[in-house]
Amino acid sequence: MMDPPKSNRPNALWLMSRFAPHLALFGVLIIIWELLVRTGVITTIMIPKPSSIGASIIDLYFVSGTIWPHFFITLTEAVLGFCIGAAIAIALAVGSSLSDPFRRYVMPYAIVMNVTPGIALTPVIIAWFGFGMGSKIALAAVISFFPIFVNTLTGLMQVDNEREELFTSLGANRFQIFTRLRVPAALPLLFAGLKIGLTTALIGAVVAEFAQATAGVGVLMNRFSFQLNMGASLATLLSMTLIGLILFYSMEFLDDRLVFWRREERREAVSRKRARAWKRRAETSGRTR
Amino acid sequence: MEQQAIIEANDPGTAVVAGSNVGKTFANGTVVALDNAEFTIPKGKFVSLVGPSGCGKSTLLRLIAGLIAPTSGHLHVHGTQVAGPRQDVAMMFQRATLLEWRTAIENVLLPTEIAGNVEDADRERAMELLHLVGLGDFAFSFPAQLSGGMQQRVALARLLQTGADVILLDEPFGALDEFTRERLNVELLRIVAEVGATTVFVTHNIAEAIFLADEVYVMTPRPGRIAKVIDVPLERPRELAIQTSPEFNHLVDEARDVLGAH
Ligand SMILES: Nc1ncnc2c1ncn2[C@@H]1O[C@H](COP(=O)(O)OP(=O)(O)OP(=O)(O)O)[C@@H](O)[C@H]1O
Numbered sequence: 001m002m003d004p005p006k007s008n009r010p011n012a013l014w015l016m017s018r019f020a021p022h023l024a025l026f027g028v029l030i031i032i033w034e035l036l037v038r039t040g041v042i043t044t045i046m047i048p049k050p051s052s053i054g055a056s057i058i059d060l061y062f063v064s065g066t067i068w069p070h071f072f073i074t075l076t077e078a079v080l081g082f083c084i085g086a087a088i089a090i091a092l093a094v095g096s097s098l099s100d101p102f103r104r105y106v107m108p109y110a111i112v113m114n115v116t117p118g119i120a121l122t123p124v125i126i127a128w129f130g131f132g133m134g135s136k137i138a139l140a141a142v143i144s145f146f147p148i149f150v151n152t153l154t155g156l157m158q159v160d161n162e163r164e165e166l167f168t169s170l171g172a173n174r175f176q177i178f179t180r181l182r183v184p185a186a187l188p189l190l191f192a193g194l195k196i197g198l199t200t201a202l203i204g205a206v207v208a209e210f211a212q213a214t215a216g217v218g219v220l221m222n223r224f225s226f227q228l229n230m231g232a233s234l235a236t237l238l239s240m241t242l243i244g245l246i247l248f249y250s251m252e253f254l255d256d257r258l259v260f261w262r263r264e265e266r267r268e269a270v271s272r273k274r275a276r277a278w279k280r281r282a283e284t285s286g287r288t289r
Numbered sequence: 290m291e292q293q294a295i296i297e298a299n300d301p302g303t304a305v306v307a308g309s310n311v312g313k314t315f316a317n318g319t320v321v322a323l324d325n326a327e328f329t330i331p332k333g334k335f336v337s338l339v340g341p342s343g344c345g346k347s348t349l350l351r352l353i354a355g356l357i358a359p360t361s362g363h364l365h366v367h368g369t370q371v372a373g374p375r376q377d378v379a380m381m382f383q384r385a386t387l388l389e390w391r392t393a394i395e396n397v398l399l400p401t402e403i404a405g406n407v408e409d410a411d412r413e414r415a416m417e418l419l420h421l422v423g424l425g426d427f428a429f430s431f432p433a434q435l436s437g438g439m440q441q442r443v444a445l446a447r448l449l450q451t452g453a454d455v456i457l458l459d460e461p462f463g464a465l466d467e468f469t470r471e472r473l474n475v476e477l478l479r480i481v482a483e484v485g486a487t488t489v490f491v492t493h494n495i496a497e498a499i500f501l502a503d504e505v506y507v508m509t510p511r512p513g514r515i516a517k518v519i520d521v522p523l524e525r526p527r528e529l530a531i532q533t534s535p536e537f538n539h540l541v542d543e544a545r546d547v548l549g550a551h
């Protein structure tokens with residue numbers, strides 16, 4: 001395998017040589033699959049030809065565009081559910097990290113919620129919130145709660161005795177120790193939790209759609225499967241992958257921005273930015289004086 | 290009132306740190322970390338605490354810093370009793386304890402931020418201090434971009450940023466290699482003299498303790514005690530080469546005798 005070029009951005013040639021083998025393997029697998037179906041080794045009822053999945057993709061995504069309204073509904077459900085779940089999880093984790101009694105009251109419920117399969121709540125949640133988006137958002141919130149709660153709490157409970165002693169010796173109060181030491185130190189774990197939670201939220205939204213819904217990619221996929229239109233069904237599945245990727249990489253991006261001190265290039269970039277900001281301030285305050 | 294008399298007897302005019310009958314026990318009195326410590330440190334003096342592990346060096350430092358309270362006796366800094374962390378005392382640890390999400394200069398500014406608002410003058414002072422410890426060019430580097438020795442320099446600049454004139458150092462360069470440690474020790478002497486601070490320095494190393502100090506407190510464990518105070522009459526500024534002189538070796542032997550006899 002070739003080493004990446006020395007410049008920060010990989011060039012097109014390097015990218016091609018890097019990914020060509022993967023593309024080739026993917027192409028070969030698709031061709032074998034297509035041949036197996038065409039020669040009748042696999043029946044079309046069960047598994048569609050890659051070419052018919054391709055045709056469905058072109059129709060659903062580009063010609064009729066049927067997929068898009070459902071795509072955005074599911075995306076919205078997952079994101080809103082995640083936001084609600086994350087807000088509650090972070091609030092409870094902060095409370096639990098600040099107060100031992102509070103944590104002792106919250107913990108049993110959080111654990112019971114975790115060991116109960118959240119997905120099993122689907123019928124109940126649909127009964128409470130109806131067939132619309134409400135029930136999808138609620139289920140997404142419920143099952144994304146725990147990973148975020150546990151990771152945030154673990155992060156906030158990490159104690160570095162020497163650093164706490166440093167803050168104490170500087171006369172810092174509890175609030176200052178919390179905001180300037182505990183929270184930044186917890187950020188890496190918080191983001192690990194958010195990444196898991198976001199993917200979990202999508203599962204919640206889709207499962208609730210499978211159960212009972214009027215719109216969303218889950219509904220669409222159900223419909224195609226009942227019609228035994230396997231090509232369209234799998235083409236719809238692809239949209240869930242797409243939503244998953246969008247969600248995961250937006251969180252990855254935020255992680256990279258906010259927890260910048262863990263990666264060398266980001267550290268260097270932020271370091272240069274802070275140096276420029278310092279200089280600018282020194283210049284302006286010099287002028288006003 | 291009785292201990293007040295003792296402190297005055299120890300010359301209250303120049304004593305910056307004074308302890309009378311200071312004791313600290315842990316585990317319900319079963320571990321005597323420090324027993325009946327009596328000492329006075331005059332203004333601007335450099336005191337080394339030396340002794341084997343567990344003899345109460347860190348305990349004494351943390352008592353002076355107000356991080357823990359004595360179980361007996363009294364401690365005074367600048368004539369007032371130590372009742373908790375205070376502005377005129379600052380401490381530095383074996384680990385640099387920098388915040389890795391802050392640049393060097395932002396780490397130096399932490400004490401100012403905790404005490405109140407950061408003004409332009411504080412920023413200028415922080416930058417001067419980074420130059421003083423030889424890191425002017427690294428003000429915007431993150432701790433991960435700095436070597437262990439450079440990180441300790443940032444921690445030293447942060448300590449000076451507090452403006453405290455009593456400086457407590459708990460094996461500050463103990464985790465560094467010998468070359469770096471010797472160089473930083475020489476720089477420490479220069480910097481401490483420049484800001485006129487009263488310093489207490491903890492180390493395991495007898496030669497290092499003597500080289501740096503005006504007075505060496507030799508401590509022994511179980512119970513933790515100040516077994517002997519050795520006066521170091523060597524002239525300043527000191528070169529590293531004095532460590533081979535007969536006077537220096539005589540002082541080393543004196544300390545060894547106390548520790549060996551224990
Ligand atoms: N928080 C604590 N709880 C219980 N025992 C303690 C505590 N702090 C110190 N001790 C005990 O007090 C004694 C002195 O400890 P101290 O840390 O002051 O030693 P030291 O001279 O700094 O040792 P070292 O050179 O290893 O750092 C030890 O026996 C230690 O176990």
Ligand SMILES: [Mg+2]
Pocket residue numbers: 346347348459
């Ligand atoms: Mg110690």
